[in-house]
Amino acid sequence: VQLQASGGGLVQAGGSLRLSCTASGLTFSRSSVAWFRQTPGKERAFVAAMRWRNDIANYADSVKGRFTISRDVAKNTAYLQMNNLKPEDTAVYYCAAATISTTTPNTNSWTSWGQGTLVTVSS
16 A cells, blocks of 8 residues: 655645645545644644545644545545645645544554655745
8 A cells, every 4th residue: 555645835824735645555435534744843643534434524623624635536536625824734744544434533543654745834
């Protein structure tokens, strides 16, 4: 299983970015997907997740109303649309997948991880 995250970059506060997570070796039609983020010296933090059954999504309070997780089963790609970005959103963002139907924020439940993509939000 390989997950490839992309779409990070430098953006001004208030701007938008869309991250992509392309999978090989698994299908998002039967795998839940999540996004986490990490800054230096801190633990990886939950951002959003979508379970493969019913597309139910879960978001961290800090991103509710600004970020949207979605998936395109035909392209086997998941997305994280990030709007109204803030400097505190600066981090390396990781996508993760699990074969169970879940939106848990627990990192231990996510069995496959991408390599991360850096998002930098300037003030």
